[in-house]
Each structure stands twice: as structure tokens, then as C-alpha cells.
Amino acid sequence: MHRLGISIYPEHSTEEKDYEYMKLASKYGFSRIFTCLLSVKETKEFIIEKFTRFMKQAHELGFIVAVDTNPEVFSHLGATPYDLKPFSDMKVDIVRLDGHFGEIEDIAITHNPYGIQIEFNGSTNAALDLMIERGANIHNMIVCHNFYPQKYTGLGWNKFMEFTNKYKSLGLPVAAFISSNNEDTFGPWPVYKGLPTCEIHRELPIDLQARHLLATNKIDDIIIGNAYAAEEELKAVSEVDKSKITFRVNLADNITVEEKNIIYNYPHFGRGDASDFMVRSSMPRGSYRNKIIPYRKYNEKLFHRGDIVIVNDNLSHYRGELEIISRDMPNDGERNFVGRIAEQDLILLDLLKPEYLFGFIKTK
Known part of the structure; x- marks a missing residue:
């Protein structure tokens, strides 16, 4: 089943605007949220309080939430690959690993007792096959590509398909980003040229970006990388026929x-x-x-x-x-x-x- 997602960056907006955007996306059948902890520079206590409130609002609207992390974020929040309690306390559904730990730690994190799914970076040549061979919990592993704020740096189509085919061959769900063409959109970093996974999609109509990803028959979840998409864009993506190439x-x-x-x-x-x-x-x-x-x-x-x-x-x-x-x-x-x-x-x-x-x- 394909899921549609949006991205929210609470440190760059207000709770009121974020909540209104979530309500609007929910109206059009969106059910995933991507958010980023890499760019948040607040104290541990502030982050946990703010994001716990954010998670509660998202869950009430029927969203599951993925937070982008790396080893530095773990350290800042007092988490380790063996202890995801800070993320559990925030009610996080998915922890995305933008950066890896060691091989043993990456395997251990997939066995966390909280039921938190671990999302690996699909835009890298990660040895997830070896991890699975060595005991990683494949039922708790998913994959999500990167997005690319800098123009001309998005994945080339052939490389995108190479990575995607690798992870799909392991039976793992794969997500990717498309980009809103709305004015004054933003992401986690001060770059404003859109946030697609694939460079070929930058500035294309948003529904065509989605239709192109779906036409590969490989991508499970499609997430709008920048905020905020226009209502017309949310509607256009929601109306894409997911059963065939159109x-x-x-x-x-x-x-x-x-x-x-x-x-x-x-x-x-x-x-x-x-x-x-x-x-x-x-x-x-x-x-x-x-x-x-x-x-x-x-x-x-x-x-x-x-x-x-x-x-x-x-x-x-x-x-x-x-x-x-x-x-x-x-x-x-x-x-x-x-x-x-x-x-x-x-x-x-x-x-x-x-x-x-x-x-x-x-x-x-």
C-alpha cells in the first residue's frame, strides 16, 4: 500500500501553522510526517517537550511520524542504539538514521523493545543485506531516500534506481521525496530550491513527480520534502491513480x-x-x-x-x-x-x- 507524506520543521515555524498544515494534509489522505532533529539546536529537555506535543497532535490526526537523526542527535538526547527510551518518551514511530553507528549497533537498534521502526538512508550503498544475514530484525527495517536542497545535486535517475532496486530486492519498503513548487517553502537548512530526491523532479509539476515514482513500481511511500505545499498540490497528489501509470x-x-x-x-x-x-x-x-x-x-x-x-x-x-x-x-x-x-x-x-x-x- 502506498502512503503519502508531508514534512514539518517545527523549529522554523509555529505550532499553529504546523497544525493547520497537518489538518489540511490529513483532509487529502496524507498519513506520514517526516521531521528533522539534525537541525534542532535546543536543549534536550526543550526538544523532548516540544516534539512530544507535536507527536500527540500528529497522532490525533492519524499520522505516523519519522524523525531524522544521526549519532550526534542520539548523544544529545541521551539515547543509544541499545536504549531508545528518549524517542519512545516522545512517542516517535520511526527513527531515521541519516548517519550510521557501527555494524553491531545498527543491528541492535532494529531489536529495540519499543516497536520503533528503524529507517535507513536509501541514498547510500548501505550493507543492509549483511546486517540481515547477521541477525538484524528485517520486520523492523524500512528505507527512505535523502532529499537534496542544493540545485543540481539530487540523485541521478540511474543511481536512484540502482539504490532502490537493491533495497527492494531485500523485501524492504522504500520511500522517496518529491518537492512542492509553492512559493516560500523551506526545509531544515537555509536553502530554498525545493527538496526532491531525484534531480530530474526538481520544478516538475508535483503530481508528475509522484506519478513518475509510482511508475517505477518500486516506491512505497511518497513524501513532500519541503513545507508548506499548496492545497492545490496536496489535492493533485492525492488524486494520482496509484494503480497504474497515467x-x-x-x-x-x-x-x-x-x-x-x-x-x-x-x-x-x-x-x-x-x-x-x-x-x-x-x-x-x-x-x-x-x-x-x-x-x-x-x-x-x-x-x-x-x-x-x-x-x-x-x-x-x-x-x-x-x-x-x-x-x-x-x-x-x-x-x-x-x-x-x-x-x-x-x-x-x-x-x-x-x-x-x-x-x-x-x-x-
């Missing part, structure tokens, strides 16, 4: 009602006997065996990657089949051009594997 599409001006019906009202999945030239959704053919889809002239000599076409009466055996073009191919009159995947959404096409379910987002 594309925004620019429809052809002369598209017919029947062609719209094929685009929006049929389940689409790429055939397993995949072509290099197109993704074929053959399901609509059965309904259009005895109907007509008249040929409609299209002046381009070639169809291009991202074009959406539907087979017409000139190839009646395949009439009604919807196809997404993967590489340039001739327009031979057997297909009607019905639209094109929105330019930014073409990154999703790289992740559309044979037999994956996909669909199109209706424009309002």
Missing part, C-alpha cells in the same frame, strides 16, 4: 466521440509481445469489430514518440486498437492521430513495460 494527453482538435471513448473508457495495458515501435492496447478491438472508425487524414508523414493513434477502417481487423508510438514510424493511413502525451509526461513512457496497466488523465 499520462496527461493533448487531444487532437478533430478527435471523435468514439475515439475519446476508446482513450478514456477502456482498460489499457501493453501487449506482452511488444514491438519496438509502439505500445499496443488491444482490448478495445473486441468492441469495435462490427463498428466503424473512419479514416481521418493526418498531414504528418511520420508518427513520433508519444503520439497516440487508433487503428481505423483501413486496417479493419485491428480496428479500435489504441497505440502509443515509441519511435518514429510512417503514417500509412491505417491509424488516426488522436492526441499526444504531454511533453513533460514523456518520462513516464520510459517506464511503461509490456503488460503494465496504463491510462490517460481526463482534462477538466
Whole structure:
């Protein structure tokens, strides 16, 4: 099950603003909170009092809360890998380890008696497989990538997938960050260029960032790294279809009602006997065996990657089949051009594997 999350940085805001943001996110189905203790410079007593109050509010709204820590934070709070009582006293659900202890300590912390989940940094090449071999409690281990405030420093896509595949192969849940494009957002540090995990996502529409992560079929939880996202962004992320890859599409001006019906009202999945030239959704053919889809002239000599076409009466055996073009191919009159995947959404096409379910987002 995918969970959506927000980030809260109490040391940079007020309890009133944080609580209002939590209530708003809860309204849209968000259920995780990430917060950071690395940047908090107050006394142990102040931190425990303030964050205990924060945890209570979050839990009342149905959130689970992860706190970002490292060995210095542990020392400051009087915790050790063998004693997480200070975190238990604050009612923390997840302790994220931005920095590691030694191998034995990292294993020991997964066996804490408080039921606190231990979240490891997914943007590092951590030897979690060896830890599990040596007795770490895999049932108490989860993974969350970093976010990157500095522009151009976010993870490259291939490296992101390399790390993610490694931890998913161990059976561990993996979370990653997307970034709000709202004005005046902030994080734990005085850098304000967004807080995504992957550099490719910085400044993309927030729902596309989420759809791209979901399209990997690898990411479990998606967290907005910076605060505060706009209500429109929270709503957009909450409305993302988590069951399949979805594309925004620019429809052809002369598209017919029947062609719209094929685009929006049929389940689409790429055939397993995949072509290099197109993704074929053959399901609509059965309904259009005895109907007509008249040929409609299209002046381009070639169809291009991202074009959406539907087979017409000139190839009646395949009439009604919807196809997404993967590489340039001739327009031979057997297909009607019905639209094109929105330019930014073409990154999703790289992740559309044979037999994956996909669909199109209706424009309002």
C-alpha cells in the first residue's frame, strides 16, 4: 500500500501553522510526517517537550511520524542504539538514521523493545543485506531516500534506481521525496530550491513527480520534502491513480466521440509481445469489430514518440486498437492521430513495460 507524506520543521515555524498544515494534509489522505532533529539546536529537555506535543497532535490526526537523526542527535538526547527510551518518551514511530553507528549497533537498534521502526538512508550503498544475514530484525527495517536542497545535486535517475532496486530486492519498503513548487517553502537548512530526491523532479509539476515514482513500481511511500505545499498540490497528489501509470494527453482538435471513448473508457495495458515501435492496447478491438472508425487524414508523414493513434477502417481487423508510438514510424493511413502525451509526461513512457496497466488523465 502506498502512503503519502508531508514534512514539518517545527523549529522554523509555529505550532499553529504546523497544525493547520497537518489538518489540511490529513483532509487529502496524507498519513506520514517526516521531521528533522539534525537541525534542532535546543536543549534536550526543550526538544523532548516540544516534539512530544507535536507527536500527540500528529497522532490525533492519524499520522505516523519519522524523525531524522544521526549519532550526534542520539548523544544529545541521551539515547543509544541499545536504549531508545528518549524517542519512545516522545512517542516517535520511526527513527531515521541519516548517519550510521557501527555494524553491531545498527543491528541492535532494529531489536529495540519499543516497536520503533528503524529507517535507513536509501541514498547510500548501505550493507543492509549483511546486517540481515547477521541477525538484524528485517520486520523492523524500512528505507527512505535523502532529499537534496542544493540545485543540481539530487540523485541521478540511474543511481536512484540502482539504490532502490537493491533495497527492494531485500523485501524492504522504500520511500522517496518529491518537492512542492509553492512559493516560500523551506526545509531544515537555509536553502530554498525545493527538496526532491531525484534531480530530474526538481520544478516538475508535483503530481508528475509522484506519478513518475509510482511508475517505477518500486516506491512505497511518497513524501513532500519541503513545507508548506499548496492545497492545490496536496489535492493533485492525492488524486494520482496509484494503480497504474497515467499520462496527461493533448487531444487532437478533430478527435471523435468514439475515439475519446476508446482513450478514456477502456482498460489499457501493453501487449506482452511488444514491438519496438509502439505500445499496443488491444482490448478495445473486441468492441469495435462490427463498428466503424473512419479514416481521418493526418498531414504528418511520420508518427513520433508519444503520439497516440487508433487503428481505423483501413486496417479493419485491428480496428479500435489504441497505440502509443515509441519511435518514429510512417503514417500509412491505417491509424488516426488522436492526441499526444504531454511533453513533460514523456518520462513516464520510459517506464511503461509490456503488460503494465496504463491510462490517460481526463482534462477538466
